[in-house]
Amino acid sequence: MTLSTPTRPDRADARWTIALWGLLFVLAGNMLIDALEVSVALVALPSVGDDLGLATVELQWLVSGFACGFGGLLLFGGRLVAIRGRRPVYLAALLVFAAASLAGALSDNAALLVATRFVKGFCAALTAPTGLAIIAATFAEGPARRRALSVYSLFGACGFSAGLLLSGALTELSWRWTFAFPAPVALALFAAALRLIPRDVPDDRAPRRYDAAGAATLTGATLLLLAALTTGAQRGWGAPLTVGAFVLAALLAAVFVRIELTSPEPLLRLDLLRHGPLLRSALGAGALNGSYLGLLLVATLQLQQRAGYSPWLTGLAFLPAAAPLALTALYSGRLVARFGPPRLIAAGAAAAPLGYALYPLGGSELSYTRQVLPTMLLLGAAFVLAFTAFHVQATSCVASADQAAAGGLYQTFVQLGAAVMTALCGALYPSGQRPVLYLITAVGLLGLVVALRGLVPGRAAHTAAR
Known part of the structure; x- marks a missing residue:
């Protein structure tokens, strides 16, 4: 045929x-x-x-x-x-x-x-x-x-x-x-x-400027920040190369904001950040995704290098954190429609730091069932509850014409949150597992604080009305 x-x-x-x-x-x-x-x-x-x-x-x-x-x-x-x-x-x-x-x-x-x-x-x-x-x-x-x-x-x-x-x-x-x-x-x-x-024909109403300067400064600032974290862990946080990388990252970030504020066709519409539900979703999802990947980074190294797990067993060990989202993906929309994004986001944001707090702080001897599995199950629950709700809340608070831009801003925060957190965890890991887990838990708690603000009656009503 x-x-x-x-x-x-x-x-x-x-x-x-x-x-x-x-x-x-x-x-x-x-x-x-x-x-x-x-x-x-x-x-x-x-x-x-x-x-x-x-x-x-x-x-x-x-x-x-x-x-x-x-x-x-x-x-x-x-x-x-x-x-x-x-x-x-x-x-x-x-x-x-x-x-x-x-x-x-x-x-x-x-x-x-x-x-x-x-x-x-x-x-x-x-x-x-x-x-x-x-x-x-x-x-x-x-x-x-x-x-x-x-x-x-x-x-x-x-x-x-x-x-x-x-x-x-x-x-x-x-x-x-x-x-x-x-x-x-x-x-x-x-x-x-x-x-x-x-085949498609580009829309005549679409922007005609690439804004390559905006893309270059945003990406450059992120790369320099990651490089500064890496250099700080290797050469010291007061080393000239480390300090210089941090300063250049801050300067490029400032230039990016300036470009976007003055460009007639900006890549990132900063005015969208005035929408509370969108900003809370972007920050909360960035914190959840970043802390999650940070925990898996630590767990990968611990399970394989200290507990002797093979790569295959490590992949299986992480499945309880990842599989629940796949199994419930087709029903997540119904869950959001029934309970509303703010409640689900708050529940998911509470499950994640609880899981981080339960993860073992160190040692080569560990029981997967008693010490690792509870954390993985709580992380799986966090993503089932909050993943779709974050996206719905981020895009439903703006006009339909702005939903694509809001979705792009939201996804940018999610990915950059992952980039920065994994770099931070990699930089702290040589100092011991305990400081890294404290950082991961703190970021998870920050996401919970952001989520709880969405449960304030006035804010929740505003989201629902949108």
């Missing part, structure tokens, strides 16, 4: 053709490999460190580098798609993603490996929002689009869990297979996308 270019289903033609399903699975499949990129790196960290002779403070770049490329360039990626069109950008990103995966797997140089992670993060910044835009353009609003978004979200939620299992299995052979296996997958998706993604 020949596949034709997908046609937009509407009320008159509710049938889903093979081509339409094919397009949806291409988009969802790419969302899956974007989501698993973080978990595959986490499980493989000790093996990479042993092979390349990298310290913990350097290893964290494999996680924070990807998150920095994703979060720092997410807004720029959306602008690039608006100007150049969905199809060419999406296809190019898949090819670059495949090339970066292969280059990273073959690399014996830490700097090159980190650079490929950053490039893959940028590719995810291009494909993640573009996939949603293609769904919005191809599937008519109503049951067809809701079904498509459900499948897309389900694949994304499953990606982290799939990455844990795949990385655990492949790292047993070599960490290089862990970094290489996305390459053929991305190429297969490219071959299908070349046939299935419809």
Whole structure:
């Protein structure tokens, strides 16, 4: 049977053709490999460190580098798609993603490996929002689009869990297979996308300025901050190189704000930060995602280097934290509709720091069932309760015309929160596990404080009214 270019289903033609399903699975499949990129790196960290002779403070770049490329360039990626069109950008990103995966797997140089992670993060910044835009353009609003978004979200939620299992299995052979296996997958998706993604014409109403200066200063400030944290752990917090990196990061951040305030077509609309629910969602989700990945970074090193777990057992050990979100993804919208975002966010934000507080502070002898599993289960509950609620609260508080911009701002905070927290945890880890866990718990509690502000009657009513 020949596949034709997908046609937009509407009320008159509710049938889903093979081509339409094919397009949806291409988009969802790419969302899956974007989501698993973080978990595959986490499980493989000790093996990479042993092979390349990298310290913990350097290893964290494999996680924070990807998150920095994703979060720092997410807004720029959306602008690039608006100007150049969905199809060419999406296809190019898949090819670059495949090339970066292969280059990273073959690399014996830490700097090159980190650079490929950053490039893959940028590719995810291009494909993640573009996939949603293609769904919005191809599937008519109503049951067809809701079904498509459900499948897309389900694949994304499953990606982290799939990455844990795949990385655990492949790292047993070599960490290089862990970094290489996305390459053929991305190429297969490219071959299908070349046939299935419809051609599009850029919207004449879209911004015409790339705002490359804004993208460069935001990403540069984040990279310099991460570099300062790394240098501080290695050379001392008062070393000239450390202080200089912090100062340059602050200067670039100030320049970024100045550019966005004066640009006629800014990447980041700072006026959106005046919406309380959006700001609370961005800060709360950044704290949850960052503290979560920080905890998994610590747990990976502890379980493999101190408790003798294999990569496969480590991946299995993390599943109780990741799998619940995948299992409940199709029902999360109903949960939000019934209880409302503020309540679910507060419950999730309370579960996370409780889990951090229960995690063992050190030692090589530990019982997984008594000491590690309760933390993983509480983290799984936190994401089930708060993950969808954060996004709904972030986008529902603004006008429909501003929801895409609000979603981009929200996702930027989520990714940059992960980048900064993993860098901080990597910098503190040489001082002992206890200081890192204190930091992770403190950030989790900060997220809880932010969430509780949303339960104030006036604020909650304002969110519901929106």
